[in-house]
Amino acid sequence: MHIVLVDTSRVVLKMIAALLEPHGHTVTVFTNSTEALDFIETTASVRVLITSLEVRPLSGLELCWSARLLAESNRPLYVITMSSARSERNLAEALDSGADDFIEKPPSPEELHARLRAADRLTNMQSELIRLAQTDPLTGLLNRRAFLSRSQEAAERVGNHGKMSAVLLDIDNFKRINDEYGHDVGDATIQAVARELGTDGIVGRLGGEEFGVILPHRPGTDAEALAGRLRRGIEALRLRGGKAPIRITCSFGVSEWIEGDTVEGLVKRADIALYEAKATGRNRIVTAISDLMLNRAG
Known part of the structure; x- marks a missing residue:
């Protein structure tokens, strides 16, 4: 696991790191609690924070609280506080501030490794729960809620004057596929389209037969090019069903x-453009340019 270790004493940091690193853990140490919090915020691989209560400029309790708010429900994080003065009050304050565990300083090797085994079990469980909450079970793509949340985070990084673009697509005549060939074939159709989308940008299934792709820091011309590649790739797909292979097409809004x-x-705007693509013949791309629409076959 990736562990962030915070203490005012470099001797303590070195001693605890020496207990952890031989067991395969990655340990990043800090004497400054604000720097530690900044590192946790920008480093998604961190699974465990071990901090003394007597750190500065943020106290250990403040660091626990801030780290817990940072993680919220989006990432697994196990927080262990340390203090050389173990008391019921310290324990209660640490737990109330978002800590998951409390150990005495310096910790014994046996106790420390036992606590980390518990941390590993819990963060693995948290990670799986987060995955289930954010993932569409049929395709493995982001679900609508996670797609919009990730897109909002990207928009905040892009800012007012940055570049970002969107592609929405919808499987043409999907109800007919379900009605004629059954829901198993319908599910296979959705999965086939999802595989074509790949991992370029933020990709999600928005519901039913509709999908979305957000391209942070990339202009509309990139989104149009992506939509063109996807349109041709999906049009070339053939699925088994009935007496003849099933042809799939999608309509796109950019x-x-x-x-x-x-x-x-x-x-x-992409959704309105997608509706226009559906209304004007399907298997085509419509780009929203302010309040205008550019309609083309791709």
Whole structure:
């Protein structure tokens, strides 16, 4: 596991790191609690925070609370506090501040490794629960809620004057596929389209037969090019069903980030463009240019 270790004493840091590293753990040490918090925020691989209560400039309790808020429900994080003065009050305050565990300083090797085994079990369970909460079970893509959440995070990084674009797509005549060939074939169709989407950008299944791709820091021309590749790739697919292979097509709506935009606005414009693509013949790409639409076969 990746462990962040925080204490005011470099001797203590060195001693505890020497207990952890031979067991395969990656240990990053800090004497400054604010620097430790910044590192945790930007390093998703961190699974465990071990901090003394007597750290500065954030106290150990403040660091616990801030780290817990940082993790929320989006990432697994196990927090262990340490103190050379073990008391019921210290234990209660640490747990109330978001700590998962409390050990005396310096910790014994046996106790420390036992606590970390518990941390490993819990963070693995948290990671699986997070995956289930964010993933569409049929395709393995992000579900709608996670897709919009990741897109919002990307938009905050992009800022008002940055670049970002969106592609929405919908399987054409999907109800007919379900009605004629059954829901098993319908599910296989959704899975086939999902595989074509790959991992370029933030990719999600928005519901039913509709999918979305957000391309952070990339202009609308990139989104159009991606939509063109996807349209041709999906059109070339053939699925088994009935007496003849089933041909699949999708319609696409594209939009581009504009100054003062929101994720909701970006997605809404792409959705309106997608509706236009459906209404004007399907298996085509429509790009939203402000309030105008550019309709093309791809």
